[in-house]
Amino acid sequence: MEDKILILGDTHGNFEIIKEIFRKEDTTGKVVAILHAGDLGVYDNFSLGTFDEFVGGRLSQREARLIVKHENPVDEFQAYIDGDKEFPVPFFCIPGNHEDFELYQEFTNGKREMKNFIPILPDKVYSIELGGKEIRFAGFGKITPHPGKTGLAQHFTKNEYGTIWNTLKENPVDIFLLHEPLLTTAKRKENYFVFGNSVITDLVENSKIDSVFIGHMHFEYLYNVKDTKVHGLGYGVVGKYCIYHSDHSVTFHSLEDKEIVLKEAMPGSHLQRIRQEEQRRLELKKAEAKEAKRIKREMGRLPYDLHWLQEKFPIKIETKEEKKDFKQLFLKICELYYAKKPEEDILVYAKDWLEQNGKL
Structure with missing residues (x-):
């Protein structure tokens, strides 16, 4: 059976879903470790405080109300703290x-410890044996501090950023877990x-990373940045969730085996370029529509029309679809007419066109 690593994120206090995914994947191979990309839902009995007022707990009222709004469970991690439950394999998380x-x-x-529960620190590189080979990860x-909202617990600090920068500079890794995404443009x-x-x-x-796995956005996407x-x-x-296989390949999955559709995404901010391209397409479409109206007006003034064509040649044109077939012919006739070509030349061109297009 194949060794594999289970990678997921944003379970928001739902430890039962992690257990279900593990059970499913461990039946078709050996899950040697679980990596979690944040929003795990590390809460205990004192996180919320008084449930109806959201006071007295460690969480802010805003955070507590978000938990209730999204119906995220807050009591499932307590069983792991109490030792009533434990993670079946090493569980690494950010x-x-x-x-x-x-x-x-x-x-x-280090004030608390829990079997198989390993919070990833920015100054360390970790390793797992997968299929007889060492997989290194960090x-x-x-998330990034927002302007005017620095110093909040959910924001990483400059010192933490400097630490992970130095760690990755000195240590190539196979896997890198993130919660804050790279600057990305995606399509919705x-x-x-x-x-x-x-x-x-x-x-x-600026780091040597084979694969990055990112939470936070709640949808699947995939692209390359240099060799990463x-x-x-x-x-x-x-x-x-994702499965990292022993050959370093990655596959996207769902517990219910639903089809995973990757959202179109690309590195960097491309909104300005995309909007400029959309504006050019819109202007081109308007120009084409304007030209079509002009041609229609010009063709309306022609002494040559469908009746003239049917008088000159043994053809029948009855339906709208049949009329559309002759659009290109009349565009050329229009061009010849305004170039002051005699009717003889126009008839020669019309005959050649009709024969080439199987109308005669």
Whole structure:
């Protein structure tokens, strides 16, 4: 049976879905480790506080209300803290922007420990044996500070960014976990939008990484940055995940075996270029429509029409579809007419065209 690594993100307190995915994949191969790209939902009985007022807990009222709004479970991690449940294989994770960060820090600073639960630190490179070979990986959690909102727990600091930069500079890795995406342009229906941050792009571009796995956006995408493959992870809450195989290939999956459709995405911000191209296409379409109207007006003034054509040649034109077949002919006749060509030349051209197009 094949060794494999289960990679997912954004399960938002739903540890049962992780268990279900593990069971499914462990029956068709050996899952040697689980990697989680943030928004795991590290909460305990003291995270929310008084449920109806959202006070007295460690989480902000805004964060608590988001949990309730999205019906994210907050009690499932407590069983792991109490030792009633445990992760079946080494479980490596980075923080997202929706965690109880005070509780999470107790695991990163060694105040708390849990079997097989390993928070990834930015100053370390980790390794797993996969198919008889060593897989090296690192991770960097949280999100980029927003202007005017620096210093919040869900934002990484300059020192943390500097630490992971130095770690990756000195250590090539096979896998790199992120919660904040690289600066990316993606397509939603007919429109494009930009997400992520260029500081993360700089980090990846200046490091030797084979594959990046990113949470936060809740949809799948895939593109390359130089020699690095960038994978956007689907929404873990609904059973979306990736499998990293022993040959270093990656496949996207869902718990219910639904088809995974990758969203069109590309590195960098391309909105200005895309909008300029769309504007050019729109202007070209308008110009073509304007030219079509002009031609229609000019053709309306021609002494040569379908009746004239049927009088000169043994053909029948009855339906609208049949009329469309002669559009190119009359465009040329129009051109010849305004070039002041005699009717004899126009008749010669019309006969040749009719014969070449099987109308005679």
